[in-house]
Amino acid sequence: MRxxxxxxxxxxxxxxxxMSALKRKPVSRLPFSGQNRAPQKAASLHQEVNxxxxxxxxxxxxxxxxxxxxEVLIVPGLDGSARHHWQSSWQRLFRANxxxxxxxxxxxxxxxxxxxxxTALVAAVKKSKKPVLLVGHSLGCLLITHAIKKGLLPETVAxxxxxxxxDVENGPELERYRVAAFSLSRCLRCHFRHWxxxxxxxxx
Numbered sequence: 443m444r445x446x447x448x449x450x451x452x453x454x455x456x457x458x459x460x461m462s463a464l465k466r467k468p469v470s471r472l473p474f475s476g477q478n479r480a481p482q483k484a485a486s487l488h489q490e491v492n493x494x495x496x497x498x499x500x501x502x503x504x505x506x507x508x509x510x511x512x513e514v515l516i517v518p519g520l521d522g523s524a525r526h527h528w529q530s531s532w533q534r535l536f537r538a539n540x541x542x543x544x545x546x547x548x549x550x551x552x553x554x555x556x557x558x559x560x561t562a563l564v565a566a567v568k569k570s571k572k573p574v575l576l577v578g579h580s581l582g583c584l585l586i587t588h589a590i591k592k593g594l595l596p597e598t599v600a601x602x603x604x605x606x607x608x609d610v611e612n613g614p615e616l617e618r619y620r621v622a623a624f625s626l627s628r629c630l631r632c633h634f635r636h637w638x639x640x641x642x643x644x645x646x
Contacts, residue, residue, distance in 0.1 A: 506539040512600060513572040516545035517563065519580025519608060520621060521552050529579055542572060546582075556623035559585055564594050573600035583607035584624040 514536055516529050523529040529545070536543040546566045548559055563585055567574050576599060578586045583604040589595050590602075610621040 502535070502539060506536070506541050509536070509541045509575070511572065512575045513542040513544065513570045514575050514577055515566060515570070516543065517576055517578040517582035517586055518545065518551070519578075519582045520554060522548070523579065527579075529577065532577065542570075544570075552620075554581065554620060554624070556588075560589055560592075560594065563589055567595055567599060570598060572598075574598050575600055576602040577605075578602060579605045580608040581610070581621055581624055584610065584621075584626060587626060588624065 514532075516523070516533055518527075518529055523545075533543050533545060544566065546563050548554070548562055567576075576586050584607060586602055586604065587607075608621065608624070610618065610625050613621070
């Protein structure tokens with residue numbers, strides 16, 4: 443299903459409004475293996491926005507309306523996304539506002555098997571009856587990238603939001619073996635740096 447240019451522009455503006463409204467305090471970057479070992483002491487996204495009073499319900503309403511024609515698929519990284527992780531907060535917020543949202547399920551979040559993880563992602567996308575918007579974090583970003591590079595994702599994927607792609611080449615030495623199969627080529631990593639305006643890869 444093809445959306446018009448104007449529609450996509452409006453969706454992007456609505457998403458940008460919510461993102462700019464979330465004035466989180468800076469958080470120190472963690473190695474990719476510790477994304478859930480230090481639980482974030484934050485309320486749900488919806489609660490945080492209301493406390494700060496900087497994201498009116500109208501923004502949430504418009505964003506939800508913009509996403510009505512899609513299904514949001516959450517793609518966590520290594521060790522999954524715990525209750526207080528932003529992906530889980532988004533999932534609760536979207537669901538509470540009538541947005542179709544699911545998350546990919548992996549057999550073992552702590553011992554990622556490359557082939558099995560890719561297969562699970564592709565299967566999850568194919569289950570959707572709507573255009574899919576992927577929301578990846580950390581190792582989940584690399585998973586999405588590999589699936590795209592291999593041409594495994596169907597045309598129902600309308601877009602992807604990749605947040606803090608894991609730098610698997612420079613993570614803790616004792617942990618690298620768990621994620622070595624997800625490493626991207628040097629050329630592809632250069633593309634990531636370009637997309638993030640020269641910010642470089644970050645550890646999720």
